[in-house]
Amino acid sequence: MPPGPFISPDPRVVVVLDGKSFSVLFDVTKVEKKDLFTGTYMPSTDLTGGYRILSYLDPSETKHGQLKQLLFYLLKSRRDYVIPEFSSTYSQLFESLEKDLASKGKVSFNDPGEQAAFSFLGRCYFGVNPVDTKVGTDGPTLIAKWVLFQLAPILTLGLPAFIEEPTIHTFRLPAFIIKKDYQRLYDYFYSSGGSVLDEAERMGLTREEACHNILFATCFNTFGGLKIFFPNVLKWIGRAGVKLHTQLAQEIRSVIKSNGGQITMAALEQMPLMKSAVYEAFRIEPPVPAQYGRAKRDLIIESHDAAFEVKEGQMIFGYQPFATKDPKxxxxxxxxxxxxxxxxxxxxxxxxxxxxxxxxxHPTVGNKQSAGRDFVVFISRLFVVELFRRYDSFEIEVGSSALGSSITITSLKRASF
Known part of the structure; x- marks a missing residue:
């Protein structure tokens, strides 16, 4: 766990190591989730307008239910915009990637992919493309800097240990350095999110607290997830090879044709291989691998092979791939x-x-499951569908970055059937 003076008094944790024991981290009758989103370390609330954001609230806190209900409202009120805005945004992305690939021989997916993701979320959630505001094309960069200031003590940036340990792993980076950057993001959400902020006031929340939470949910949770997961999807499906690509293309195009050429929620449910390929990417490399909880009382936690005593107040940590790659x-x-x-x-x-x-x-106001779970699964499916309705196959080179995979596309084979 991260060192430094701002962590919990006892940085030691109990680690659950298999799929059976991992489930305790989701049981809010057994574990508390207050201020544990990033483990024994919690970023300064100066980075979020002075508010403890939903991700750091326990379901027992009144604000948790209000704020999560607000996110449900946002997702429900804008559901009709998801498919058309995604199709429009990612059609532009693929066309741009094709042009760059033709002229350069290879093209990076990550930077243009992040720009597309943030533009899509703005258009889908609020009907305003952030590129057309004072944020411009700086959105992904502003978010990356802001996230770095929150997660620096628990990130490995690849610097020598004698530099990382006494600097970013020991002290909080001062929030005032990125205050202006954060304000640019906040102003976009405040000016664009009128209807959802109106709803927040009807629910008894202030517009300011609601705006900081909507910003966090969009930029940290959703955009941050897509920043990691879409490159992972390309990596795993790309590595799987032409046979899978052909099967996916045939399934996707056949279903679209039988649905009058339209992509709908119902059509996506008729694509079992595509759905499975997306779920398998979530399984093998979950975008947020770490979960935490603090025992509310003395517990007995069972693994496949034994049972263990955990005392009230002890921190429990789970690295999700231990559970989702459990050979049993x-x-x-x-x-x-x-x-x-x-x-x-x-x-x-x-x-x-x-x-x-x-x-x-399913996510509810009484648990800590992501409010946007269904939304992220849906747009991840749309991503694969948009890819294979255009291309028979693709080839990639895979590198690494601080938060995931770095993808370079070396070939996009246009649809031939």
């Missing part, structure tokens, strides 16, 4: 198996945990 649950756990969740394999979805809860359960 999944065959070939270290392999990307794209059809793992097809047919009878759907029974394994209860062990897909990327959203801070099982995929077979």
């Amino acid at each position: 649950i999944f065959d070939r756990p270290e392999e990307y198996v794209p059809d793992r969740f097809v047919g009878e394999g759907e029974k394994l979805l209860k062990h897909v945990l990327w959203s801070n809860g099982p995929e077979t359960e």
